[in-house]
Amino acid sequence: MNGYVKNVVATIALGTILLNVHAAEKRKSGYDIMSPSTQALQNDDSQNPAMLWVKDGEALWNRAAGEAKKSCATCHSGAVKSMRGVAARYPAFEPKSKRPINLQQRINLCQKNYQRAEPFSAESSELLSIESYVAMQSRGLPIAPPRDARLTASRERGQQFFQQRIGQLDLSCADCHDNHAGKKLGSATIPEAHPTAYPLYRLEWQSVGSLQRRLRNCMSGVRAEPYTFGAQEFIELELYMTLRAAGMRIETPGVRP
């Protein structure tokens, strides 16, 4: 398939998914299936423990760092305006490295290139805090995956991975989250796996964590060797998952059991 045809096919595929989304919202966020008392924690910022990370992120946003002695705010001013909608379109294509990157990687690239600072380590409190603060600015907006043909191949690989059986339990993401979503696993309802609220506070973690922490958790759950944080396979999976969740509202900072 040549580039042009691929582009058209991708656009049609994306268009079809988006059309379906608007037809009738039948998809459920993890929020919809959790208990009212856990929902209450997410509903109210004064009770939501993830807001502690958001507040940290706000402080980091305004803190000058690196050799350039710049803060995020030096270039982007107030995040409330400048970051509105940004989290909704990640992962996105990064032209310099010619590959898709997620929001965390975007933040770390900014740090490296413009602040000339040491990037935050994977799953560090700082990275989760600033990502939470940035992503919260898109709260309430629909997930809007970019219609970018350069992402098509990665998206397709992400979809293949989603449907690929892995691990000693020989289960794919789709086995649980497409084919058995809404049913019970133990006492828990199997969610549809829409990444609408990351980074989020999981009561089980007693902390805020990233989508990739959850994905690693799922992989070890089916007895597969989890990819490392930032692995390209995860970015591709994120690309597919955001397409699958296109149009759903961003809830960050979310709370889950």
Added chain:
Amino acid sequence: MKMYEYRFRRRQLLVSSVGLIGYAIVRPVFSAPVTLDAALAEFSRGGKVTTGKVKFEIAELIDNGNAVPITVSVDSPMTEANHVVAIAVFNEKNPQREMIKTKLSPLAGRAQLSTRIRLATSQKLTAIAEMNDGSFFSHTVEVVVTLAACIEE
């Protein structure tokens, strides 16, 4: 924050596979030093505890025991002459009976406390209030705690 490391022990594999039934196995077994009744008697210094005036709000079915929202309120005018001086919450089956013990001034205006508690298992919980005249009132609830199947050890 330390990055999470995935290490599997044979027992964890077993536990995860059998789900809820196995969950308790990885938790250390504690011999509870006192019963719920004994803890309440100690709090009331042996005085009579009457059921009433206290309202203990908590979900009856809990999907995760790590953070369970509770609210305890006590029917009291909170005046200098007539007020609640203390509210405490005890449990039946956690490793330790005490959960939280609070003291209130009449300046609070309302005798109400909200927090989030950890629950190891399904059990009875008692909220107890001490009035400024030395009387004690309580409310006991029973909760069912279920746990997520996909747990990260």
Added chain:
Amino acid sequence: MARALITIPPNPKRNSIIEIRVLIQHPMETGLRPDAEGKVQPRNIIRRFECRFIVGDKSDLIFSAELFPAISANPYIAFHLRATQNGTLNFQWTGDNGFAQTETAALVVV
């Protein structure tokens, strides 16, 4: 320093009863949990919280709490205050390993 979030209704009416909500970042490690090697991690909890209302030289203890390992990580506590006059609310958390944190907030009644 741990991050803390304090929520007070803005400009409450004089003599109204307001709810004060406090949230603080803390692991509340129970001292009962084994780590991956099976070694029990030492207890590290906030043991006490108190809130004082300060007007000039006068400091009144409004509410205090003794916390146990059964209180969830990142402890949340909500209680009440009759907003009689302007003043300063002083919040203090103390705990294991020398943990100590103080936050203040102004109370302005209308």
